Structure formats: C-alpha cells, structure tokens
Amino acid sequence: xxxxxVVVSDDGRIKITRKSSGSIIFSTDLKKLIxxxxxxxxxxxxxxxxxxGLSEHFDRxxxxxxxxxxxxxxxxxxxxxxxxxxxxxxxxxxxxxxxAEGIINGEANGILLFSSSPMELTLLPNRVLTYKVLGGILxxxxxxxxxxxxxxxxxxxxxxxxxxxxxWSLGFHICRYGYKNTQHIKDVxxxxxxxxxxxxxxxAD
Numbered sequence: 001x002x003x004x005x006v007v008v009s010d011d012g013r014i015k016i017t018r019k020s021s022g023s024i025i026f027s028t029d030l031k032k033l034i035x036x037x038x039x040x041x042x043x044x045x046x047x048x049x050x051x052x053g054l055s056e057h058f059d060r061x062x063x064x065x066x067x068x069x070x071x072x073x074x075x076x077x078x079x080x081x082x083x084x085x086x087x088x089x090x091x092x093x094x095x096x097x098x099x100a101e102g103i104i105n106g107e108a109n110g111i112l113l114f115s116s117s118p119m120e121l122t123l124l125p126n127r128v129l130t131y132k133v134l135g136g137i138l139x140x141x142x143x144x145x146x147x148x149x150x151x152x153x154x155x156x157x158x159x160x161x162x163x164x165x166x167x168w169s170l171g172f173h174i175c176r177y178g179y180k181n182t183q184h185i186k187d188v189x190x191x192x193x194x195x196x197x198x199x200x201x202x203x204a205d
Contacts, residue, residue: 004144016142018107023047023097025109026142040133047109048095049127056086063093065123074118091115093129094143094151110143110151112158171200179204 012030027045034041049065
C-alpha cells in the first residue's frame with residue numbers, strides 16, 4: 001500500500017509521484033548528471049517553488065524560487081551576514097505539493113542528500129534544485145509524508161532524534177562576541193546581576 005509510484009524510463013529519467021494526486025515528489029534526468037572526479041552535479045524537479053530547509057542560512061524560513069538563489073552548504077561560524085552559511089550543514093529540502101488544480105493541499109515531501117561533502121545548492125525559478133557536490137556519492141533519501149509533520153518525523157528516524165537539552169540550558173542566556181579578557185566577562189556578569197536582570201548562563205564566544 002505504497003503512497004507513491006516510482007517510474008524509471010529507458011531514457012534515464014527517474015520519477016516519483018504521489019498516487020492520490022499525481023503530484024511530483026522527485027524527478028531527475030540522469031542524462032544530465034555530471035559525475036567527475038571530486039565534482040557531481042545533478043538537477044531535481046521539485047513539487048513546488050517554495051521549499052523549507054536548505055541548510056542554516058541567515059535567510060527566509062521559506063525559500064522562494066522566484067529567482068536564481070544559491071545556498072552554500074559548508075559550516076562557517078563567521079559573523080552573521082545575509083545569505084551566508086552558519087554553523088550547521090543540512091542538505092534537506094521540504095516542499096508542499098499542489099493538487100491537479102495547482103492548489104496546495106497539505107501533502108508534503110522531503111529530499112535529503114545524505115552527504116557531508118561541501119556543496120552548493122541552486123534553487124531555480126522553474127522548480128528545479130541543482131546539487132553541486134565536491135566528491136562523495138549521491139545518497140538521496142526521499143520522505144513521502146504525507147504531511148509536513150510526517151516528513152520531519154521520517155527524517156528524524158534516519159538522522160536521529162534531537163537530544164534532550166539539560167534544564168539549565170533552557171533559561172535566560174547572555175551571549176556576545178568580543179569579550180576582551182576574563183575581567184571584562186566578570187564586569188558584564190556583575191553589572192547584569194546588579195541591574196536585576198535574570199540570567200542563568202553567560203557565554204564567552
């Protein structure tokens with residue numbers, strides 16, 4: 001009782017569609033695959049031009065493919081700048097699917113490229129997501145939902161569940177970049193306590 005249908009054509013096309021609506025979950029043309037030494041490029045047709053995910057970036061939560069947009073997936077840890085990668089690399093995209101009339105119906109799917117290699121993802125206006133990967137293999141995992149929550153639960157079954165945070169980490173925190181020395185940290189601590197501002201943790205970045 002699969003929710004989806006997989007078609008592999010003789011001309012190298014792979015297409016996964018949802019049986020109930022016919023919506024595209026995953027589609028690619030292997031004739032356009034580039035597989036070279038330390039470089040892989042593959043294009044995937046998405047079910048929607050609005051996707052969620054595509055790594056940690058200082059950007060919109062919903063990534064809208066109304067223009068060509070590139071996302072570098074490479075842990076950085078540099079000061080935050082718009083469109084730049086942050087601390088985590090998660091080559092995962094989730095999209096909601098339209099029905100036959102083009103109306104988003106609440107069904108969703110997800111695509112995970114299970115790779116830690118540096119890569120660049122390009123979201124194009126025609127619902128195409130291009131993967132450019134420096135090495136490794138193409139280990140795609142497709143999550144069929146059918147709801148967005150189902151997709152996220154299926155993903156967590158693959159990559160592991162979040163760790164339960166220690167209680168002290170759930171309180172108020174002070175975190176800043178640029179402490180000069182230990183005395184500077186102590187001064188901030190003392191000043192904050194004197195002002196009656198509650199905090200449980202002070203970080204020295």
